[in-house]
Each structure stands twice: as C-alpha cells, then as structure tokens.
Amino acid sequence: MNAITGTATLVRLALRRERVRLPIWVAAPALLVALQAANIASTYPAEEDRIAATRLLAANPGLRLLRGPAANSSLGALTFSDAFWIIAVLAALMSVWVVVRHTRQDEESGRGEMIASAAVGPYASLAAAVGVAVTADLVLAGLTALGLVVSGLPVAGSAATGLAIGASGIAFAGIAAVAVQLASSARTATALSLAALGAAYLLRGIGDALGRVEDDGLTVTSAWPSWLSPLGWAQQVQAFEANKWWLLALPAALATATVAIGVALAGRRDHGLGIFTDPGGPAAAPRSLLSPWGLAWRLQRGVLLGWAVAMVIVGAVVGSLGQQIEDLARNARLVELLTALGGAGVDLSDTFYAALLTLIGAIVAGFPLQAMLRANGEESAGRLEHVLAxxxxxxxxxxxxxTCAVVGTLVLLLVLGGVAGLGDGLVTGEPAARLITLSAAALVQAPAILVLTGAAVAAIAFLPRSAGAVVWAGLTVAILLGPIGGVVDLPGAVRDLSPFTHVPPAPAADIPAAPLLALLALAALLTTAGLIRFAHRDLALPA
Amino acid sequence: MTSAVSVSGLIKSFGRTRALDGLDLTVSTGEVHGFLGPNGAGKTTTIRVLLGLLRADSGGVRLLDGDPWRDRVALHRRLAYVPGDVTLWPNLSGGEVIDLLGHLRGGLDQRRRAELLDRFDLDPRKRGRAYSKGNRQKVALVAALASRAELLILDEPTSGLDPLMEETFRQVIREGAAEGRTVLLSSHILAEVEALCDRVSIIRGGRTVETGSLGQLRHLTRTTVTAELIGPPDTLGALPGVHDLHVDGGRVHCQVDNDALNPLLRRLTDVGVRSLVSQPPTLEELFLRHYGAVTDWPRSGEAR
Known part of the structure; x- marks a missing residue:
C-alpha cells in the first residue's frame, strides 16, 4: 500500500456520483463558446463592424476591466475576448467545486471517514479529487476547441482558446487543493477559493483597464497587475492572433506547485479539520438575532452581500458604456438587438440602458428566488422544526x-441603477440627474421580479419537495419568453406570459403605472395564496 | 388530576401509508410519561401532531387545554421541545442557538442556562457544523431545559449521549418533575424509561397497545421463578398459568402468570423449598412480549 492506493477506485466513485452534474458543467460552457462564435459571426459579418466593436472594447477601460484587453479584429480574436472572461471563470468554479466536494465536504458528511478507514492511501482522496477536476478541465478544453473548429475558425486558435480555458480551470483546481487543507470547513474552503478567483479576476481586470491602447486602436497591452493573475496569463495567450502557447506553462506550473503544497499540508492536518481551526462563535446571541426576522437576516445577508458586490461591478461597467454606444450606432444589427431586448427610445444610450436593465433585472430575480429556496431548505433540513415548535x-x-427577499431585491436594483447612473453622469456631467433617472429605471424592474418571488412563495407552499426545480424552471421560462423572446421574435401572446415582457423600457420611454400595478397585484396574489397554504399544510420535514 | 396531553383515536396518513391508526395517549399534569415503541411505530409523528407541525386526519387531540393545530403559537409559549435528530444552523454557535430558541419560546433562565452548560459540559462557542451528534443533542436539551416551560416534549433525547451525560440528563429531568413540570419522553431505551417514568404508553404500528403505570403493566405479565427443592416435584406442568418449565432433579425454573403464582408456590412448599428466587418482569420483557414474538409486524414506512 502506498500513499495513493485506491485512487483509481475513488476516481470511479467520484465520476459515478457526478455522472449528471459534471457532464453539464463540461458540455454547457463548450456549447456556449460555439454559440458565441456563431453570434459574433452573424452580428459582425463585415470587417468594419468588427473593427468598430474592437475599437469600442479597446477604448473602454470599464469594458476591459470586465472582459479583458482587445487583441485585433479578426473573428477569432473577437470570439476569444467575448468568451474567455466568463468561460474561464466557469471552468475555475467547476474545479473548485469538484475538489471541495470530494475532499472536505465528504469529510464533513462522514463519508470520508468510511473511505479513510478502508485500505486507501492518505493522499488518495486529494489525488482523486484533483484528478477528476483536471480531467474535466481537459475535456472542457477539447470540446471547446472542437466547437470552434466546427464553427469554421482556425484550428490553432481554437486549440489555444480551449487550452487557455482549461488551464485556468486547472490552476484553480490547484488553488482549491491548498484551500481545502487550510480552511476550517468545506464552506470556508469554497469561500477561500472563490476569494482567490475574485482576486485573480480583479487583478486581471485592473491590469487590462490600466493597459495601453496601441496606435492602431485595436490592441491593448495590459499593465503589470494582469501578470499576477492566472486568468491574466491564460488571457495573454491571445488565441487566434499571437497564439503564445508558452504562456500556458504558467498556469500549469502554478497548478503543480499548489498541488505539491496541498499534499505537504494534507500530511499535517487531521481528518475533518483544517490547518486553520475555527475560532468559534459568540457564547451568547446578540440581541439582533433574537427574532424570526433576525434569524432570516442572519441566514440571508451573506448571499445578498455577494449579489450587491456583483451589482456594483455590473453597474460600473454598464454606466461606463452607455455614452460610448453612440460610436456603434452605425451597426444596425446591434441597434436592432437592443430594441428587441426591450429598448425602444429615440436616444440610443437610453435604448441601451433600457435593454440592459431589463436583461440584468431578469438575472437579479435570481436573488429573491435563492432567498425563498433558502427558506425551503430550512424546512427540508429540519431546522424549521425547532423554530416552529x-x-x-x-x-x-x-x-x-x-422581507429579506423583497428588500434585498430593491437594494440590489438601487445599487445597480445608482452605480450605473453615477458612472454615466460622470461622463455626461450631470451625475445627480442621471443617478435618479437610472435608479428609477432600475426600480421599474422590481414588480416583474416580485411576481416571480410571489410564485416562489407559492411554490414552496404548495410543492415543498420539488420547489427548487419548479422555481428555477420558472425563471428560465420567464427569461426565454421575456427578453430572449424579443430577440428571437416569439409571438406577442406567448411573450406576454413572462412578467418581464410587461416591464416598460425605462429610461427610453415613459413609465406607465398600469402594467406595474398589475404586476404588483399579481405578485401580492401569488404571495397571499402561498402564505395561506403554508399556514394550513403539514410541514415537509425529514423523516 | 387534569391532562396535559390527551389524544384519542388519532389517525394520520401520509399518502397511502397510515402512520397513526387510532392512537390513544393521555399524559397527566405533573407526571413523567414514557412513550415507547420501536422505530417506525409513530412516536415522532404523534409528537409532530402535538406540536401543530402536522395536522391530524381525525381523532381528538388536546394539549394543555388547547387545540394543538389552531392554538399552536400560544401553546408553544408553555412547552419546550427537543427533536430526535437535531440539525443546527452550520454558522450559528451553540450559545446563539440556545438564546435564539429560548427567546422565541418566550424567555430563558440565564442562571439555569449557565448551570446546564456546565453540567452537560457543553462549549457554547462552537459552531453548529463543528458539533458531534451528542453535542447537537445537548444544545437542544440545554435550550429546552433552561426554559420556564411547564411541558417538556422530548423525542429520544439521549440518542448520542454518553452514559455519564445520560445520568446528568436523568437528574435534570427528575429535578424538572420535582418542580412540577410535565414530561413526555419518547424513547426506546427501556432503562431510561424505567428510571424516570411514572406511567408508560407502548405503541406499535400507530396504535397504543399498552398503557398504565409500571406496576400495572407488570401485572399483565409473568414472574420468573427459580427454586431449589428438597425432592423432585411432580406434575408442575399441569398447573394452569405455568410456562417454559424446566425441571432438572430438584431444580425448577419457570415463568408464571401473576394470578397463578399462589397455586405454584403452594405446590412448591408442599415438596419443600431449599431456596427461591422470584423476579418481577422487567420492562424489557414487557416490551419483547409486545414486539419480539410478533411476526406480522405492520410496516409504517418512513414515519417514526
């Protein structure tokens, strides 16, 4: 028996347990990249459209912060910059999730103890978890490359894109391998890895935002912070243009080094515990916790904070873009797309804001739905039994x-609109006015979101055991029939089924009260039906 | 004496599974009542109906002179509950949970809280995810016992506790009973029920099969008699009410129905007794008599 005896069996066990989730995590991003390639090819068929789009990216620090530097105007280069920033993050998330799940989460559930007591080497579970994550990243890289080749892009660039994405994932498998040794719990291990991912994204963004635009206006040389980030290294591969393969050695080296550190640390910690131990919590509860509201807020505040940070970033990017959109006015297809998404104004930048706020509003609905499913989780995990007794x-x-869901939604929309308005106002020179206009435009999204929130309350009241599936399916359908339905020209009667269809395109048009009041009434109706049912049914407690 | 809990003919089904099938249960005010039954008999379901978490399909249920479904919030101010499988919030410390639950019940005796933490040897600073099963159980116990509730409903409260802590638990329950609290103690640990309870209800397949004081229940079953006689006995087996008779020369070992004890002893003394051991039935035997020999065990699915 050696240090990794049993790894092969554990890998098979992990693959068996992940047989549904992992293929989705691997296939969906690869498919998304292929769709983005097709979309770029159809949106910017002509060279001059692509040059305009690339110039826009190159000239805008906010956009560079979000998406990375521009690197020329070829179809491939645009696809790479369009896809890499988000798909690389997805690959990293997949790696973190696989490694944490098959190491510390297993230890916490007690499964790990059963496995460790068998004839299994001390490093086998770490080896299996990292092995599965790296394999998944490589498969994702291969599928991505294949999708791009099939889309008609050059083979070398396609392979470079796939490998850049895969290498980002592999780097974070290594980082997670260290985090699971350090953290005091699976949850903190995930948080630690995600903090590293956030830092990598931010460093890459800052470096790219501070970068120098070359004289052609089409390429950007990133500043030094980008070179501190694994995501930055992979992005600098510049697939389809420079194809700097050798840069892939950097994330690979990081992964090797971090896995080695992980192995060294694994030998120094106890099963189920991290190198850092939990300092523990307070011996007595603060007054703020001692009510049902206090408990709900305590359980919801972390998620809300995460969403708020995301809204600040998204708001800053959207706000910095609005006035530059005029540069793209020559691209008729883009204007058409924005109008279909929900914008309908004379002023192009307001059309842009209306379209993006509708789209982002639909995504913000994720927060109240998550909050209500958290309440549902309290019931199915049995913790609700304590409280209701x-x-x-x-x-x-x-x-x-x-209350947490509704107030949180309003706060998120205000943050989104406020930051966007401030950003826009700093360009146009009237920050106060734009702040008010865009905050109001963001708040206009609230009634449609509250309809879905009410539907979620009804779902957890009427279908407690399958609420999660119902709620997420509902949001997906609402987005497909709403904002997306406008783009693909669904019939109006079908689109009317989505609450998002009834949101007025503010700030591009006036805000009529009638549809908003109707949406609010529907939200109240659904919530009331849910409350009545919830008060009168058996609790869905664990056996 | 009034009843803290009175249940009659309680029926509760989950889909096609009938978890409770005409259950009766009466707990008098001030008593410690043992609620016995194997896993799946319906103990937890009964308790959840009493707490207004599940609604009875039919049957009469009264709790502290109220309707446990309609008056649940008002009634819950007067009781404290410890579930059988305690799940805690992973991020909240034990101390926070104790304060939270105590406060939501309507108040916590701070002096008692400190004393119980000490007696149960529980660290209130640990977070929910870091506690072992036994320690999670202790968090719920301290929260319940530090309350001023007049009724304690405890669902297998000592599962996961070590013998030392079990003894502490028994002491604390005895103190509670001495203060006049009513306790409904669901358990399948017979020694615990024997040590603590005034009266016992035994349920099986969602139905009450036996209820009464321990003394009464013992009358329903057999005494074990072991005797050494001067000479070999004759025809003991012909006596009515004598079971499992083993005779080895002058040694006799048998079980006897309580109302057949006198004729047996008369016959033994006729022969001449050298030594005699007579053991009253233990709750264990009572329990096994109801469950052990039964082959047509009703399946009650998920419900406990």
Missing part, C-alpha cells in the same frame, strides 16, 4: 424571509 407562527417566520 417555539411561539413563532408560520406566517411570521416566512414573512422574515420574504
């Missing part, structure tokens, strides 16, 4: 979570 009524308990 005290002098807390069911309506009072769920009202705490609904």
């Amino acid at each position: 005290t002098a807390v009524g069911r309506t009072r308990w769920i009202a705490g979570h609904i």
Whole structure:
C-alpha cells in the first residue's frame, strides 16, 4: 500500500456520483463558446463592424476591466475576448467545486471517514479529487476547441482558446487543493477559493483597464497587475492572433506547485479539520438575532452581500458604456438587438440602458428566488422544526424571509441603477440627474421580479419537495419568453406570459403605472395564496 | 388530576401509508410519561401532531387545554421541545442557538442556562457544523431545559449521549418533575424509561397497545421463578398459568402468570423449598412480549 492506493477506485466513485452534474458543467460552457462564435459571426459579418466593436472594447477601460484587453479584429480574436472572461471563470468554479466536494465536504458528511478507514492511501482522496477536476478541465478544453473548429475558425486558435480555458480551470483546481487543507470547513474552503478567483479576476481586470491602447486602436497591452493573475496569463495567450502557447506553462506550473503544497499540508492536518481551526462563535446571541426576522437576516445577508458586490461591478461597467454606444450606432444589427431586448427610445444610450436593465433585472430575480429556496431548505433540513415548535407562527417566520427577499431585491436594483447612473453622469456631467433617472429605471424592474418571488412563495407552499426545480424552471421560462423572446421574435401572446415582457423600457420611454400595478397585484396574489397554504399544510420535514 | 396531553383515536396518513391508526395517549399534569415503541411505530409523528407541525386526519387531540393545530403559537409559549435528530444552523454557535430558541419560546433562565452548560459540559462557542451528534443533542436539551416551560416534549433525547451525560440528563429531568413540570419522553431505551417514568404508553404500528403505570403493566405479565427443592416435584406442568418449565432433579425454573403464582408456590412448599428466587418482569420483557414474538409486524414506512 502506498500513499495513493485506491485512487483509481475513488476516481470511479467520484465520476459515478457526478455522472449528471459534471457532464453539464463540461458540455454547457463548450456549447456556449460555439454559440458565441456563431453570434459574433452573424452580428459582425463585415470587417468594419468588427473593427468598430474592437475599437469600442479597446477604448473602454470599464469594458476591459470586465472582459479583458482587445487583441485585433479578426473573428477569432473577437470570439476569444467575448468568451474567455466568463468561460474561464466557469471552468475555475467547476474545479473548485469538484475538489471541495470530494475532499472536505465528504469529510464533513462522514463519508470520508468510511473511505479513510478502508485500505486507501492518505493522499488518495486529494489525488482523486484533483484528478477528476483536471480531467474535466481537459475535456472542457477539447470540446471547446472542437466547437470552434466546427464553427469554421482556425484550428490553432481554437486549440489555444480551449487550452487557455482549461488551464485556468486547472490552476484553480490547484488553488482549491491548498484551500481545502487550510480552511476550517468545506464552506470556508469554497469561500477561500472563490476569494482567490475574485482576486485573480480583479487583478486581471485592473491590469487590462490600466493597459495601453496601441496606435492602431485595436490592441491593448495590459499593465503589470494582469501578470499576477492566472486568468491574466491564460488571457495573454491571445488565441487566434499571437497564439503564445508558452504562456500556458504558467498556469500549469502554478497548478503543480499548489498541488505539491496541498499534499505537504494534507500530511499535517487531521481528518475533518483544517490547518486553520475555527475560532468559534459568540457564547451568547446578540440581541439582533433574537427574532424570526433576525434569524432570516442572519441566514440571508451573506448571499445578498455577494449579489450587491456583483451589482456594483455590473453597474460600473454598464454606466461606463452607455455614452460610448453612440460610436456603434452605425451597426444596425446591434441597434436592432437592443430594441428587441426591450429598448425602444429615440436616444440610443437610453435604448441601451433600457435593454440592459431589463436583461440584468431578469438575472437579479435570481436573488429573491435563492432567498425563498433558502427558506425551503430550512424546512427540508429540519431546522424549521425547532423554530416552529417555539411561539413563532408560520406566517411570521416566512414573512422574515420574504422581507429579506423583497428588500434585498430593491437594494440590489438601487445599487445597480445608482452605480450605473453615477458612472454615466460622470461622463455626461450631470451625475445627480442621471443617478435618479437610472435608479428609477432600475426600480421599474422590481414588480416583474416580485411576481416571480410571489410564485416562489407559492411554490414552496404548495410543492415543498420539488420547489427548487419548479422555481428555477420558472425563471428560465420567464427569461426565454421575456427578453430572449424579443430577440428571437416569439409571438406577442406567448411573450406576454413572462412578467418581464410587461416591464416598460425605462429610461427610453415613459413609465406607465398600469402594467406595474398589475404586476404588483399579481405578485401580492401569488404571495397571499402561498402564505395561506403554508399556514394550513403539514410541514415537509425529514423523516 | 387534569391532562396535559390527551389524544384519542388519532389517525394520520401520509399518502397511502397510515402512520397513526387510532392512537390513544393521555399524559397527566405533573407526571413523567414514557412513550415507547420501536422505530417506525409513530412516536415522532404523534409528537409532530402535538406540536401543530402536522395536522391530524381525525381523532381528538388536546394539549394543555388547547387545540394543538389552531392554538399552536400560544401553546408553544408553555412547552419546550427537543427533536430526535437535531440539525443546527452550520454558522450559528451553540450559545446563539440556545438564546435564539429560548427567546422565541418566550424567555430563558440565564442562571439555569449557565448551570446546564456546565453540567452537560457543553462549549457554547462552537459552531453548529463543528458539533458531534451528542453535542447537537445537548444544545437542544440545554435550550429546552433552561426554559420556564411547564411541558417538556422530548423525542429520544439521549440518542448520542454518553452514559455519564445520560445520568446528568436523568437528574435534570427528575429535578424538572420535582418542580412540577410535565414530561413526555419518547424513547426506546427501556432503562431510561424505567428510571424516570411514572406511567408508560407502548405503541406499535400507530396504535397504543399498552398503557398504565409500571406496576400495572407488570401485572399483565409473568414472574420468573427459580427454586431449589428438597425432592423432585411432580406434575408442575399441569398447573394452569405455568410456562417454559424446566425441571432438572430438584431444580425448577419457570415463568408464571401473576394470578397463578399462589397455586405454584403452594405446590412448591408442599415438596419443600431449599431456596427461591422470584423476579418481577422487567420492562424489557414487557416490551419483547409486545414486539419480539410478533411476526406480522405492520410496516409504517418512513414515519417514526
């Protein structure tokens, strides 16, 4: 028996457990890249359109912060810059999730103990987890490259794109391998890895935003912070243009080094514990916790904070783009796309804001749905039993979570609109006015989101055991029939089924009260039906 | 004496599974009542109906002179509950959970909280995810026992506790009973029920099969008699109420129905007794008599 005896068996076990999720994590991003390539090819068929789009990217620091530097105007280069920034993050998330799940999460559930007591080497579970993650990243790289080749792009660039994405994933498999040794729990291990991912993204973004635009206006030389980030290294491969293969050695070296550190640390920690131990919590509860509201807020605040940070970034990017969109006005297809998404104004930048706020509003609906499913999770995990066996009524308990969901939604929309308005106003020279206009335009999205929130309350009241699937399917359908339905020209009657279809295109048009009031009434109706049912049904507790 | 809990003919089905099938249960105010039954008998389902978490299909259920479904919030101010399988919030410390649950019940005795933490040897600073099963159980126990509730509903509260802590638990429950609290203790640990309970209800397949004080229940079953006689006995087997008779020369070992004890002893003394051991039935035997020999065990699915 050696240090990694049993790894092969554990790999098979992991693949068996992930037989549904992992193929989706691998195939969906690869498919997305192929779709983006097709989309770029149809949106910018002519060279001059691509030059305009590339110039826009190159000239805008906000856009560079989000998406990375421009590197020429070929179809391939545009596809790479369009796809890499987000797909590389997805690959990294997949790696982190696989490694944490098959190491510390198993240890916490007690499964790991059973496995460790068998004839299995001390490093086998780490080896298996990293092995599965790296393999998944390589498969993702291969599928991505294949999709791009099939889309008609050059083979070398396609391979470079796939490998850049795969290498980003592999680097974070290594980082997660260290995080799972350090952190005191699986949750903190994930948080630690995600913090590293956030830092890598931010460094890459800052370096690219501070980068120098070359004289041609089409390429950007990134500043030094980009070179501190694994995502930056992979992006600098510049697929389809320079194809700097040798840069892939950097994430590979990082992965090798971090896995080696992970192995060294793994020998120094106890099963189920990290190198850092949990300092523990307070011995007594603060007053703010001692109510159903306090408990709901405590359970929801972390997720809300994450969403708020995302809204600040998205708002900053959107706000910095609005006035530059005029440069693209010559691209008729883009204007058409924005109008279909929900914009309908005379002013192009307002059309742009209306379209993007509708789209982002639909995504913000993810927060209240997540919040309501958290409440549902309290019930199915059995923790609700403690609370409802005290002098807390069911309506009072769920009202705490609904309040967090609704107030949180309004806060997120205000942050989004406020930051975008401030960014826009700094360009146009009237920050206060634009802040108010765009905050109001963002808040206009709220009634449609609240309809879905009400539907989620009804779902957890009527179908507690399958609420998660129902709620996410509902959001997907609402987005497909709403904003996306406009782009693919669905019939109006079908589109009307989505609450997002009824959101007025603010700030491009006036805000009529009637549809908003109707949406609010529907939201109230769904919520009330849910509250009544919830007060009168058996709890769905674990056996 | 009034009843803290009174249940009659309680029926509760989950889909096609009938978890409770006409269950009766009466807990008098001030008593410690043992609620016995194997896994799947319907103990937890009964308790969840009493707590208004599940709604009875039919049957009469009264709790502290109220309707456990309609008056649940008001009733819950007067009771404290410890579930059988305690899940805690992974991010909240044990101390936070104790304060939270105590406060939501309507108040916590701070002095008692400190004393119980000490007696149960529980570190309140650990987070929910870091506690072992036994320690999670202790968090719920301290939260319940530090309350001023007049009724304690405990669902297999000592699962996961070590013998030392079990002893502490018994002491604390005895103190609670001495203060006049009513306790409904669901368990399948017979020694615990024997040590603590005034009265016992035994359920099987969602139905009450036996209820009464331990003394009454013992009357329903057999005493074990072992005797050494001067000479070999004759025809003991012909006596009514004598079972499992083993005779080895002058040694006699048998079980006897309680109302057949007198004729047996008379026959033994006729022969001449050298030594005699008579053992009352243990709850264990009572329990096994109801469950052990049964082959047509009703399946009640997921419900406990």
